[in-house]
Amino acid sequence: MPFFTHSDRALWRLALPMIFSNISVPLLGLVDTAAIGHLDSPVYLGGVAVGATATSFLFMLLLFLRMSTTGLTAQAFGAQDPQALARALVQPLMLALGAGILIVLLRTPLIDLALHIVGGGEAVLEQARRFLEIRWLSAPASLANLVLLGWLLGVQYARAPVILLVVGNLLNILLDLWLVIGLQMNVQGAALATVVAELVTFFIGLLMVRKVLRLRGVSSGMLRQAWRGQFRRLLALNRDIMLRSLLLQLCFGALTVLGARLGGDIIAVNAVLMTLLTFTAYALDGFAYAVEAHSGQAYGARDEGQLLDAWRAACRQAGLVALLFSLTYALAGGQIVALLTSLPEIQRLAERYLIWQVILPLVGVWCYLLDGMFIGATRAAEMRNGMAVAAAGFALTALTLPLLGNHGLWLALVVFMALRGLSLAWIWRRHWRNGSWFS
Numbered sequence: 092m093p094f095f096t097h098s099d100r101a102l103w104r105l106a107l108p109m110i111f112s113n114i115s116v117p118l119l120g121l122v123d124t125a126a127i128g129h130l131d132s133p134v135y136l137g138g139v140a141v142g143a144t145a146t147s148f149l150f151m152l153l154l155f156l157r158m159s160t161t162g163l164t165a166q167a168f169g170a171q172d173p174q175a176l177a178r179a180l181v182q183p184l185m186l187a188l189g190a191g192i193l194i195v196l197l198r199t200p201l202i203d204l205a206l207h208i209v210g211g212g213e214a215v216l217e218q219a220r221r222f223l224e225i226r227w228l229s230a231p232a233s234l235a236n237l238v239l240l241g242w243l244l245g246v247q248y249a250r251a252p253v254i255l256l257v258v259g260n261l262l263n264i265l266l267d268l269w270l271v272i273g274l275q276m277n278v279q280g281a282a283l284a285t286v287v288a289e290l291v292t293f294f295i296g297l298l299m300v301r302k303v304l305r306l307r308g309v310s311s312g313m314l315r316q317a318w319r320g321q322f323r324r325l326l327a328l329n330r331d332i333m334l335r336s337l338l339l340q341l342c343f344g345a346l347t348v349l350g351a352r353l354g355g356d357i358i359a360v361n362a363v364l365m366t367l368l369t370f371t372a373y374a375l376d377g378f379a380y381a382v383e384a385h386s387g388q389a390y391g392a393r394d395e396g397q398l399l400d401a402w403r404a405a406c407r408q409a410g411l412v413a414l415l416f417s418l419t420y421a422l423a424g425g426q427i428v429a430l431l432t433s434l435p436e437i438q439r440l441a442e443r444y445l446i447w448q449v450i451l452p453l454v455g456v457w458c459y460l461l462d463g464m465f466i467g468a469t470r471a472a473e474m475r476n477g478m479a480v481a482a483a484g485f486a487l488t489a490l491t492l493p494l495l496g497n498h499g500l501w502l503a504l505v506v507f508m509a510l511r512g513l514s515l516a517w518i519w520r521r522h523w524r525n526g527s528w529f530s
Contacts (some may be wrong), residue, residue, distance in 0.1 A: 098400035099408055104382050106408070108249040110377030111257070126271040127281065136432070138218020138278050140362035144347040145205040145219070146226055146339040149194065153234055155332035155471075156187050159325065161380070162469040165244025169394075173309045174317070179245065180300065181239045181317035182325050191231030198227040208298020209348055216356070229289040229455035236289060239296035246307060247384050251299040259292030331471035338475075338482040342507050345485070349492060357497050360440045363431050364448060366524050367424075369451050371416045375459050378409035382463030390468045393529050405460050413456035417502035420448040447501035451508065458511035467514060470527065476513035484510040497505055 096491075127135045160183045167175035194201065202223045206216050236255070243251040263284050268282030350361045385401035388394075420427070424445040429438055458481075465474045488503035495502065522528040 092137060096400070096404065098404040102378070102385070102401060102404040102408060105247055105249050105384055106377045106381035108253040108377075109244070109380045110374050111253065121147045126267055127278065132225070134212075134214045135218055136359050136362060137212070137215040137279055139222055139281060140358055140365075141206070141209050141215060141219035141351070142222035142226065142278070142282070142519055143362075144344055145202075145209065145223060148205070148231055148344045149201070149227075150230070150504070151340050152333060152336050153187075153190055154237065154336050155329040156183050156190075156234055156235035158242030158332050158383075158466050159183060159328045159469065159471070160238050161245045161383045162324070162387050162466045164242050165247075165330075165384050165467055166391035166469065168246050168307075169388035169391025174313050176246070176307055177304075177309045177313040177317040178320060180238070180242045180304075181314060182322055183241070184235060185318065186325075186329070187234035187238045188231050191234040194227055194230035194358060198224070198230075202227070209351060215351075221494065222278040222282045225279055226285055229286040232289040232293040236292050236296055239293070239300055243296075243299060244380055244384055245387060246303055247388070248299075248303050248306075251303060255292060255296050255299060258295060259288050262291055263288035328469055328471050331475045335471065335475040335478040338478045342482055342485045342504070343515055345489065346504065349489065349500055350497065353497055356436060356440055359432075359434070360437050360444065361497070363428055363441055364444055365436060366431060367420065367427065367448050368451060371413075371448075371456065372459070374416070375409055375413060375452070375456050378405050378412070378456075379459040379463035381405065382460055383466045386464050386467030387469075388467075390529060395529070396526075401466065402460075405463070409456050415451040416452040420445060422451075425447060444497060444501060447498075447505065450505055454505055455508040458508055458515065461515035461519065464519060473518050474515070477511060477518060480514045481507045481510035 127139050160179055163179040164176060167173075167179055202220060205223070206219060209216070209219075213407060237261075240252055240255055243255065266284035267281055270276045270284050274280060276283070292470055346361060346365065347358065350358045382405045386398055389398035389401065425438075427440055428441040428445070432438065462474065466470075485503045485507040488506045489499060491499040491502065493499075519528070
């Protein structure tokens with residue numbers, strides 16, 4: 092079989108823009124880490140790490156808003172149903188804005204709960220609180236942006252998600268540098284930069300969606316009626332994805348929580364290394380997003396051949412990119428860490444754990460791609476079950492922490508990624524044998 096077929100080209104057509112736009116997300120994390128990491132104390136870096144983890148846990152728990160939107164939109168796109176396209180936009184957007192407003196209203200008790208769970212040094216937690224009190228003001232815009240991104244991806248309008256992500260994140264980076272370094276606002280500056288960027292991104296996203304609605308023949312009348320019908324299906328789908336996301340965030344949050352128990356230097360070095368992992372994951376997610384769109388379209392059209400072609404192309408191309416990431420971290424990991432922090436003790440400590448950054452891309456790429464397959468088919472309950480198996484593996488492996496220390500945390504993450512991929516692969520293979528994937 093040729094390595095670069097028509098399906099590979101179709102995959103890259105959607106994946107490449109998403110990779111570049113996705114990279115702007117962890118690039119923002121890199122700038123945050125670099126800007127805060129060059130301040131005169133690791134307390135600031137630890138505070139942003141705790142704040143970013145709490146934000147990720149809460150907002151990514153609501154990632155179902157993007158995932159369900161992409162799957163439902165891609166299926167409506169494949170079935171050529173404009174009313175379903177309108178419904179796939181309006182109903183998740185209503186949920187996103189409602190949840191965001193609720194977070195803003197309840198942010199003080201939520202922050203108290205989050206910091207109590209994380210624990211750690213008082214100075215680090217104070218910086219985290221300052222970060223979160225500002226950062227969570229962006230919740231309505233942040234969650235609505237997930238829906239807009241998911242809908243634009245579902246209709247395979249690749250240029251719009253690129254504009255949505257790149258412009259917003261570049262603005263965030265510029266504001267970050269100005270507020271943190273230029274105006275010396277420290278962690279508050281990093282949070283304020285994100286709030287402004289999210290609001291600007293939201294209004295840009297609305298303009299992009301308006302253009303695509305016209306292109307796809309979705310009328311204003313369809314939009315007015317879109318809040319009705321199949322809402323219960325959306326809620327059930329989002330419930331299962333939310334439970335799946337909860338397990339995911341519990342495992343990733345455990346890295347920070349358990350790392351904090353190991354000392355301030357460990358939480359700081361894990362923040363740096365998680366930035367590398369996030370960078371890799373967002374790049375590989377470009378392929379996962381492409382798989383979501385293509386598999387959802389194939390599901391809506393009930394086209395088995397299109398689905399298999401998209402999957403094989405994703406395995407070939409994403410596997411190669413994952414290998415390139417591993418080689419990069421193996422050969423230049425120390426130099427990359429040095430760019431992120433000027434603290435010598437953190438640089439030396441990071442060298443002990445860089446091997447995990449070499450392993451993780453090769454293990455994690457398969458679970459990203461399979462997530463895309465299941466999201467496109469809106470098979471949320473099975474994604475939830477697979478995540479439960481992976482979370483159990485993470486918890487059992489984390490019991491090695493007293494013996495292995497911080498290595499035990501990273502080993503648990505590798506086991507978690509591997510079990511996510513293996514469980515979903517087993518479920519998909521069973522459906523394929525039984526001819527039940529499109530049911």
